[in-house]
Amino acid sequence: MAFRIKKFSGRSQRTTLILLTLIATALIAGSISVIRYRQTTSPVQTINYSEAYAIAETGAAASVLVENDSLIVKRSDGTVSKTTVTGEAFRQTIVELFRKNGVPVEFASTQPTLIATVFIYSWPVLVVLLLGLVGWRVHATVNGRGGSFSLADHSGKQGATFADVAGVDEAKAELSETIEFLRDPIRFGRLGGRAPRGILLYGPPGTGKTLLARAAAGEAGVPFLSVSGSSFQEKFAGVGAARARRLFARARKLSPCIIFIDEIDALGRQRGRGNDSGSADQDQTLNQLLIEMDGFDQSSSIVVIGSTNRPDVLDQALTRPGRFDREIMVNLADLRGREAILKVHARNIPLDDELDLNWIARGTPGFSGADLANLLNEAAIAATRDDSDSVARTHIEIARDRILMGAAREGFMMDEDERYATAVHEAGHVAVGLAVKNGDPIHKVSILPRGRALGVTQSLPERDRLMKKREYLEDQIAVLLGGRAAEQVVLDTMTAGASNDIERAVEIARKMVGEFGMSPLGPIYLGDSQSEYQSQSLLDRADDASNQIINAQLVRAREVVTSQQNSIARLVKLLLERDTVEADDIRHCFESPLALSA
Ligand code: ADP
Numbered sequence: 250m251a252f253r254i255k256k257f258s259g260r261s262q263r264t265t266l267i268l269l270t271l272i273a274t275a276l277i278a279g280s281i282s283v284i285r286y287r288q289t290t291s292p293v294q295t296i297n298y299s300e301a302y303a304i305a306e307t308g309a310a311a312s313v314l315v316e317n318d319s320l321i322v323k324r325s326d327g328t329v330s331k332t333t334v335t336g337e338a339f340r341q342t343i344v345e346l347f348r349k350n351g352v353p354v355e356f357a358s359t360q361p362t363l364i365a366t367v368f369i370y371s372w373p374v375l376v377v378l379l380l381g382l383v384g385w386r387v388h389a390t391v392n393g394r395g396g397s398f399s400l401a402d403h404s405g406k407q408g409a410t411f412a413d414v415a416g417v418d419e420a421k422a423e424l425s426e427t428i429e430f431l432r433d434p435i436r437f438g439r440l441g442g443r444a445p446r447g448i449l450l451y452g453p454p455g456t457g458k459t460l461l462a463r464a465a466a467g468e469a470g471v472p473f474l475s476v477s478g479s480s481f482q483e484k485f486a487g488v489g490a491a492r493a494r495r496l497f498a499r500a501r502k503l504s505p506c507i508i509f510i511d512e513i514d515a516l517g518r519q520r521g522r523g524n525d526s527g528s529a530d531q532d533q534t535l536n537q538l539l540i541e542m543d544g545f546d547q548s549s550s551i552v553v554i555g556s557t558n559r560p561d562v563l564d565q566a567l568t569r570p571g572r573f574d575r576e577i578m579v580n581l582a583d584l585r586g587r588e589a590i591l592k593v594h595a596r597n598i599p600l601d602d603e604l605d606l607n608w609i610a611r612g613t614p615g616f617s618g619a620d621l622a623n624l625l626n627e628a629a630i631a632a633t634r635d636d637s638d639s640v641a642r643t644h645i646e647i648a649r650d651r652i653l654m655g656a657a658r659e660g661f662m663m664d665e666d667e668r669y670a671t672a673v674h675e676a677g678h679v680a681v682g683l684a685v686k687n688g689d690p691i692h693k694v695s696i697l698p699r700g701r702a703l704g705v706t707q708s709l710p711e712r713d714r715l716m717k718k719r720e721y722l723e724d725q726i727a728v729l730l731g732g733r734a735a736e737q738v739v740l741d742t743m744t745a746g747a748s749n750d751i752e753r754a755v756e757i758a759r760k761m762v763g764e765f766g767m768s769p770l771g772p773i774y775l776g777d778s779q780s781e782y783q784s785q786s787l788l789d790r791a792d793d794a795s796n797q798i799i800n801a802q803l804v805r806a807r808e809v810v811t812s813q814q815n816s817i818a819r820l821v822k823l824l825l826e827r828d829t830v831e832a833d834d835i836r837h838c839f840e841s842p843l844a845l846s847a
Pocket residue numbers: 413414415416417453454455456457458459460461556590593617618619620622
């Protein structure tokens with residue numbers, strides 16, 4: 250496709266502004282320096298003809314430049330002299346003399362070349378034009394015309410194909426019919442296919458939903474119009490709806506094409522909840538979207554792909570037949586999928602011979618496609634920092650630690666008491682983690698402050714857990730509370746450092762009660778807290794039930810810590826020595842039965 254239309258999205262618009270300003274500045278600076286250069290090079294020592302002749306005779310020059318009727322003589326000591334010889338014959342003679350005495354002679358013209366002339370005389374015009382362009386862009390942004398959506402022709406850089414998306418084969422297969430349709434809408438209709446209108450991609454963030462939609466456009470060879478649902482959120486009623494109308498008008502011009510609406514939940518939430526003007530506008534936007542989609546006839550070949558990680562909050566009108574009636578789940582990839590995703594992203598990264606992508610995939614359960622891309626990127630940065638020319642295991646380890654635990658805070662010093670308390674807290678997590686039956690293996694433990702945490706215990710599930718049993722959830726809560734338990738048992742105090750652990754533990758317990766029905770209250774569902782069916786008394790009892798789960802697990806964790814005090818003391822000692830202790834040494838601390846009570 251020859252044409253290329255590109256609206257500037259918010260980010261690229263800013264980049265363009267900066268770029269234009271830079272170019273304008275460079276032009277001005279360049280022109281000024283050209284003028285300066287012309288001025289500073291001319292005032293050199295002026296000599297007369299006979300002086301120049303004398304130099305020519307002795308050959309005491311490094312080079313000679315003939316510029317129309319001037320001779321510019323450069324001596325070996327760097328001084329420059331200039332003489333003007335109007336007579337053609339005289340000039341000829343002196344040039345010959347220089348030549349004869351071995352001085353290289355160059356001819357130049359003071360007449361600037363055509364390009365230089367055009368440049369010098371037109372730079373003010375260029376600058377004015379560029380500034381005008383900058384002003385226009387700013388104006389467009391302020392008026393909201395520029396940044397509302399971006400359109401990328403598939404032939405552009407943003408173009409992607411299915412080869413760029415891995416580990417989501419089912420979703421790809423489901424999209425293949427859509428691609429057929431977009432490639433040849435008429436043939437598709439003749440064969441009796443029902444044109445797909447709206448497709449909902451749902452799943453956790455970073456699993457490649459955007460990438461899939463873009464790749465579908467790439468595969469079909471059609472333009473890709475991308476908007477974010479949140480960009481329709483406006484204070485004033487009607488603005489979002491007008492924006493939606495413009496978007497579809499544009500799409501009709503470009504069809505066949507794909508409209509991609511990221512975070513469609515931002516505009517597609519159930520209508521009529523709030524009374525403020527913001528939600529009234531949202532309702533209007535959603536209505537407009539539905540009107541546009543209902544208006545598709547057999548001939549309009551536009552496919553709308555929406556993406557969300559909260560399909561449950563969407564207005565039911567959105568998912569009715571003829572609208573987003575096809576739902577495709579895009580889930581976190583399994584082991585094989587992760588390896589395939591890594592392969593895609595490792596295409597341009599030199600890997601060490603020892604480094605096996607399968608090994609990385611095994612060590613990254615729960616990582617999304619975006620996490621894996623990030624992992625390889627961070628590893629490449631670590632390798633560059635090491636001056637190594639390929640990415641090795643150690644770089645992957647560094648990158649994974651960074652992603653799982655946050656960046657190490659260098660220069661942050663804890664005093665000895667704090668380090669000791671942190672070591673005890675982390676050793677508590679480890680002790681409980683090793684004692685529970687359904688825990689994830691402990692990978693390493695560290696008391697190096699990272700991010701907001703003072704210490705971390707890293708455990709990695711050894712396989713992808715699709716089914717989370719009650720015992721697994723309870724064990725997770727116990728491990729989370731292991732830190733607090735150790736504070737109470739070993740230090741006889743409590744620290745505020747456990748607050749994040751507690752938050753996560755409470756979250757799990759609440760889900761067990763209110764979503765998974767794993768409490769004496771039976772199968773109740775409190776997931777959507779706005780439901781009118783929930784009585785205050787049920788909510789109170791649910792709170793009690795989750796508190797009970799938490800307290801029971803804290804008791805368990807304290808029992809483990811009390812019985813493992815010696816092992817904990819050994820691990821604490823190692824942690825204070827080394828900051829970080831790996832799986833093998835951890836096991837060692839907890840295996841040797843001899844007490845360290847010396
Ligand atoms: P989502 O829209 O689901 O939040 P994105 O499509 O924005 O996720 O993914 C962000 C980035 O992560 C992609 O641009 C790509 O680099 C990488 N990525 C995510 N999923 C995959 C995948 N399945 N295969 C290859 N790369 C992926």
